[in-house]
Amino acid sequence: METVPFSLPPTSDDEALAASEDFYHMMKERRTVRDFSSTPIPDDVLENAILAAGTAPNGANLQPWHFAIVRSAGIKSRIREAAEAEEREFYEGRAPETWLKDLDHLGTNAEKAFLETAPALIVVFQKNRMTRPDGREDKTYYPKESVGIATGMLITALHLAGLSTLTHTPSPMGFLNEILERPPTEKPFVLLVVGHPTSDCRVPKISKLPLSEISSSH
DSSP states (O other), rough: OOOOOOOOOOHHHHHHHHHHHHHHHHHTOOOOOOBBBBOOOOOHHHHHHHHHTTTTTOOGGOOOEEEEEOOOOHHHHHHHHHHHHHHHHHHHHISOOHHHHHHHHTTTOOTTTTTHHHEEEEEEESSSSEEOOOOOOEEEHHHHHHHHHHHHHHHHHHHHHOEEEEOOSSSSSSHHHHTTTTOTTEEEEEEEEOBBBTOOOOOOOOOOOOOOHOOOOO
């Protein structure tokens, strides 16, 4: 396999600490938003965020993902209609009482107006099989882990571009294959709502676990 040289610019311990602190404080400001304005997003911003996501580490470099950008009002309307149908079944029957209780403080329900209001949706698909350059169809390796990492990088890239997001996962999500004409070898991973928050947007007051509860040293 052909290789190329690799190196990173030298960084002092002080510079590394400052960079890590800056990034942490920036990401602390990220919040899931449900009240989006309809202000358009430049195409290049979304495309650069997806290019960044496409640099994610993945099994055997097969890059088992597809990012479908949805801006069409008609398609967003169809997605909302199908998603709300699944959500109504979830809230009215499928969801255990404990799950509904855990969601209660977030104020969520089956209505998903943001699917139409936000200027863009990005549907992330996980490729479980793919066609290789020589025409062979074969399985991918660690697709769920790979797509999960790429999605995290996508959300981060959008946040750094000054955009808000909402990760929406109606279950099941097979309707997205039909609406967006994606093959059955691709599984919808997440429906990402993207845009600017409204001027009067409010989010629940929550806290994150401290380092001592999410990390250990050995």
